[in-house]
Amino acid sequence: MQVQSYLFFYGRCEEALAFYEAKLGAEVLFKLRNNEAPDANAVQGEYGDKILHTSFRIGDTVVMASDGHPEQQAASYSGFSLSLALDDPAEAKARFDALAEGGQIRLEWQPTFFSEGFGMLTDKFGIPWMIMAAKRTDEGGAA
Numbered sequence: 624m625q626v627q628s629y630l631f632f633y634g635r636c637e638e639a640l641a642f643y644e645a646k647l648g649a650e651v652l653f654k655l656r657n658n659e660a661p662d663a664n665a666v667q668g669e670y671g672d673k674i675l676h677t678s679f680r681i682g683d684t685v686v687m688a689s690d691g692h693p694e695q696q697a698a699s700y701s702g703f704s705l706s707l708a709l710d711d712p713a714e715a716k717a718r719f720d721a722l723a724e725g726g727q728i729r730l731e732w733q734p735t736f737f738s739e740g741f742g743m744l745t746d747k748f749g750i751p752w753m754i755m756a757a758k759r760t761d762e763g764g765a766a
Contacts, residue, residue: 628705630688632748633697636674639688639748643681646721647707652678652685681707697749704743704751712739715756722746722754 632639643649658671665671673690680686686705709715719732719740725747732742732754739756746752 628686630686630748630750631691631695631698632674632688633695634673634690634693635748636677636688636690640674640677640679642747643679646724647681647718649686650680652680657690700745700749700751704753706753706755708755708757710757712756715740715754719744719754722752 630639640649640651640654644651654677655675656671657666657673657675659665660675666673666675670690670693673693674688676687676689678685678687707715707718709718716732719742723744723746727745728742729745729751730741730743732740735741737755738758741753741755743751743753
C-alpha cells in the first residue's frame with residue numbers, strides 16, 4: 624500500500640510544473656492532456672490542452688496532479704502541508720525562499736529545537752509547505 628499526494632491546480636498545472644522544476648528540481652515523469660485521452664473521453668476546445676493527469680518527482684517522492692475539471696471551483700487547501708526535509712541548512716533555506724516567491728510566508732525561516740532551520744509557507748498556487756533542515760549532532764552530522 625502507498626499513500627501519495629494528489630494536487631489540483633485549477634487550470635494552472637502547467638505553470639505549477641514549471642515552477643517546481645525551477646525551484647525544486649522536480650522531474651515530470653508522466654503528463655496526459657485532456658485532448659489525449661482515449662476515444663470519447665478526449666476533451667477538445669479550450670480545455671483540451673489542460674492536464675488531465677501528471678506525476679512528477681521531487682527528490683525521492685512522486686507527487687501526482689491535475690488541472691481538475693473545468694467547472695471545478697478553486698478551493699483553498701487546509702489541514703495538511705507538504706513537508707520538504709533537507710540535510711543542508713543553506714539548501715533548505717534556499718528552497719524555502721524559492722517556494723515563497725509569489726506566495727505567503729506563514730512562519731519565518733528560523734532555527735528550532737528540532738532543526739537547524741524551519742519555516743512554513745503557502746506557495747503561489749495555494750499549496751502549504753513546511754521546509755526543514757535536519758538538526759545537527761555534536762559531531763556535525765545530521766541527527
